[in-house]
Amino acid sequence: MSCTRRDFNRKMIGLLAGCAASGSLVSTLGCAAGKKLSPASAPGRVLADLHVHSLINEWNRTTPMGVRYPGLLKLVEKFANKTGMNWENCHGAGVDLICVAHFNVFDEWLSMPTDPNPEAPAHTLQMMNQLEEILNDEAEPYARLARNSFELDDMLNIPKADPRFRTAVVHTVEGGHALGGSLEPVAILAERGVAIITVTHFFNKGIASAANAFPFFPDAGARPANQGLSEFGRKVIREMEKHGIIVDLIHAEPTAVGEILAYAKEPVIATHSSARTLGDHPYSLYDEHIKQISNDGGIIGVIIDPYLLSNYADLHQAEKEATLADVVRTVRYMVKLCGTHKSIAIGSDFGGFITGPTDMLRLEQVSHLRKLLIREFGSVELVEDILANNAINFLKDHWGRGGER
Numbered sequence: 001m002s003c004t005r006r007d008f009n010r011k012m013i014g015l016l017a018g019c020a021a022s023g024s025l026v027s028t029l030g031c032a033a034g035k036k037l038s039p040a041s042a043p044g045r046v047l048a049d050l051h052v053h054s055l056i057n058e059w060n061r062t063t064p065m066g067v068r069y070p071g072l073l074k075l076v077e078k079f080a081n082k083t084g085m086n087w088e089n090c091h092g093a094g095v096d097l098i099c100v101a102h103f104n105v106f107d108e109w110l111s112m113p114t115d116p117n118p119e120a121p122a123h124t125l126q127m128m129n130q131l132e133e134i135l136n137d138e139a140e141p142y143a144r145l146a147r148n149s150f151e152l153d154d155m156l157n158i159p160k161a162d163p164r165f166r167t168a169v170v171h172t173v174e175g176g177h178a179l180g181g182s183l184e185p186v187a188i189l190a191e192r193g194v195a196i197i198t199v200t201h202f203f204n205k206g207i208a209s210a211a212n213a214f215p216f217f218p219d220a221g222a223r224p225a226n227q228g229l230s231e232f233g234r235k236v237i238r239e240m241e242k243h244g245i246i247v248d249l250i251h252a253e254p255t256a257v258g259e260i261l262a263y264a265k266e267p268v269i270a271t272h273s274s275a276r277t278l279g280d281h282p283y284s285l286y287d288e289h290i291k292q293i294s295n296d297g298g299i300i301g302v303i304i305d306p307y308l309l310s311n312y313a314d315l316h317q318a319e320k321e322a323t324l325a326d327v328v329r330t331v332r333y334m335v336k337l338c339g340t341h342k343s344i345a346i347g348s349d350f351g352g353f354i355t356g357p358t359d360m361l362r363l364e365q366v367s368h369l370r371k372l373l374i375r376e377f378g379s380v381e382l383v384e385d386i387l388a389n390n391a392i393n394f395l396k397d398h399w400g401r402g403g404e405r
């Protein structure tokens, strides 16, 4: 069964209103509660997450739809975004680094036919301002922005028992539509501290063709248009490289992935990925591309969304049954495929309306993943590389071209 985007939005509203009336989903929310954590008791490196939507709820509340239907958004946040994150708890768990992905659904989904939306760069800067306000205010005791790789290094050198310890936060942008069809914003975003841009997202916005990742759109089962990397997309990549912003190729369809890999001069990243061999989704990467990213010096962040990591019958089954076992299996597979664990990292995609595993619905529960990975690999050092050091080292080496800027 398929529906148009408009039908989908309508159905979501109906579903959420129904849930609110019956209270039928309230019982599933118990996962957030837990004892207070302290970073002082965290073991070594805990997590450097390449892709988190920490801001999506707050941002959506400021958008025209959020202002018009605040009650509806509250419902969406509560019931549909169970992996939403909390700064205090992440800090308490000793999370080292969170790369915050800025994504504006209105500029991407609803901007047509004004496409790309020339207002998108301004909206992206507003999202960055909003995050910085949160970090300077209620999240100040827990997290702090790193504007470049030097600030990141300084923050990561503070021991977790030191009261000055804060979870480091780095700006990233999801979807080249945020550039509004112009190269000029690249330099501005670099100056503001953006480390990574995911060049394409759900739809091809003139940079590169996108994988159709979501089953609820009518063309989900169809072969995506494989226009690859456009002429403008090539210019975007060169401009990003010039300003030391890392190219993220996740969400691109295979033709575009191949062309981005061939065209990029700097190592690229796939921030929140899955393997096509283990989970047959258009969004997942083919083995040859995983290997090439690694061979070229790039890294692959494994998404913590079992639905994409495996072959569940549907989202509902994944939500009910899936566990971190799918994450561990994918990490094992990718390590073997690349011939090194140094190319593999984590990009949870938490807070981005994903289907989290039943045994880790919150980032602060990352100790569950750590335990399973240590059981799988038998080496704390190797597991800390995968959970944190590989991502940290990649950012230090390639963000701002390793400090050249």
Ligand SMILES: [Zn+2]
Binding pocket: 174, 251, 272, 349
């Ligand atoms: Zn994404």
